[in-house]
Amino acid sequence: MPELSLDDLKKKATQIRELIIRITTEAGSGHPSSSLSATEVVTALYFGGFMKYDPKNPSSPDRDRFILSKGHACPVLYSAMAEAGYFTTDDIMTLRKLGSPWEGHPNMRRLPGIEASTGSLGQGLSIGIGHALAGKMDGRNYQTYVMLGDGEMGEGQVWEAIAAAEKYALNNLTAIIDRNGYQQTGATKEVLDLTEFQPKIEAFGWHVQTINGNDMGEVVAALKTARGVNDKPTCIVSKTQKGYPVVPLLEAEGDPNYHGKPFSPELAKKALELIG
Ligand SMILES: Cc1ncc(C[n+]2csc(CCOP(=O)(O)OP(=O)(O)O)c2C)c(N)n1
Numbered sequence: 001m002p003e004l005s006l007d008d009l010k011k012k013a014t015q016i017r018e019l020i021i022r023i024t025t026e027a028g029s030g031h032p033s034s035s036l037s038a039t040e041v042v043t044a045l046y047f048g049g050f051m052k053y054d055p056k057n058p059s060s061p062d063r064d065r066f067i068l069s070k071g072h073a074c075p076v077l078y079s080a081m082a083e084a085g086y087f088t089t090d091d092i093m094t095l096r097k098l099g100s101p102w103e104g105h106p107n108m109r110r111l112p113g114i115e116a117s118t119g120s121l122g123q124g125l126s127i128g129i130g131h132a133l134a135g136k137m138d139g140r141n142y143q144t145y146v147m148l149g150d151g152e153m154g155e156g157q158v159w160e161a162i163a164a165a166e167k168y169a170l171n172n173l174t175a176i177i178d179r180n181g182y183q184q185t186g187a188t189k190e191v192l193d194l195t196e197f198q199p200k201i202e203a204f205g206w207h208v209q210t211i212n213g214n215d216m217g218e219v220v221a222a223l224k225t226a227r228g229v230n231d232k233p234t235c236i237v238s239k240t241q242k243g244y245p246v247v248p249l250l251e252a253e254g255d256p257n258y259h260g261k262p263f264s265p266e267l268a269k270k271a272l273e274l275i276g
């Protein structure tokens with residue numbers, strides 16, 4: 001459970017971004033833009049002193065849980081877990097290759113440390129509720145974090161889960177919405193406009209914060225605030241940019257969403273220069 005300074009967290013986020021780009025370009029497929037928007041949050045969770053975990057003992061009953069409900073963004077999760085010591089950065093270069101356990105969506109049956117097999121959107125928060133309820137039943141003091149996409153929020157099951165979390169007063173559950181403004185087929189506002197998440201989720205009895213999720217200082221502050229809420233589930237609406245910080249390059253390519261497309265070797269080179 002490392003607790004890096006703000007400056008070191010920013011450096012760690014840069015290393016993780018470099019890995020995201022390298023592994024998806026090497027694979028020739030995957031979701032770099034969906035991973036890049038979420039990098040500050042995932043970095044802060046694993047390296048900012050928020051999640052307790054031990055890569056040598058990944059199923060310890062007292063570990064905190066992180067469920068990446070938007071499972072297609074697993075390059076950010078694999079990169080963070082490689083940096084944390086669950087496996088090596090060489091291992092994750094096999095992303096999406098035939099036989100590799102670093103599949104295109106997280107597979108809990110093949111990789112210790114992955115809490116849920118996700119990729120079919122809409123299910124992760126319900127799984128998180130299971131963990132949070134189990135923690136209460138077992139008298140264990142762990143926290144469950146679930147990251148969802150803003151497009152994913154259109155799935156009805158997510159709203160059933162939001163209602164259930166309030167019913168069971170799951171103060172050990174934190175949902176983070178990566179509100180990057182896009183989903184598969186276009187802008188989230190155009191496909192299904194749910195983007196005023198804060199009042200909607202507050203109406204379900206949750207504690208909600210809205211932040212700039214690409215600002216590491218804001219992410220750390222929000223996770224600290226969430227940790228201090230003891231009577232209800234918490235949500236962080238993390239306003240991000242899909243592809244951050246290489247959005248200008250994606251715009252120049254004519255596709256700021258860049259959903260489910262790896263960067264070509266040339267674009268990856270430019271992106272790595274811009275990030276570094
Ligand atoms: C149930 C389900 N329907 C459709 C898909 C196909 N799909 C994969 S990613 C995606 C868009 C997700 O958008 P969002 O949740 O905003 O994530 P982002 O990539 O923007 O971070 C869709 C529709 C899926 N994985 N699961």
Ligand SMILES: [Mg+2]
Binds near residue numbers: 151188
């Ligand atoms: Mg999105």
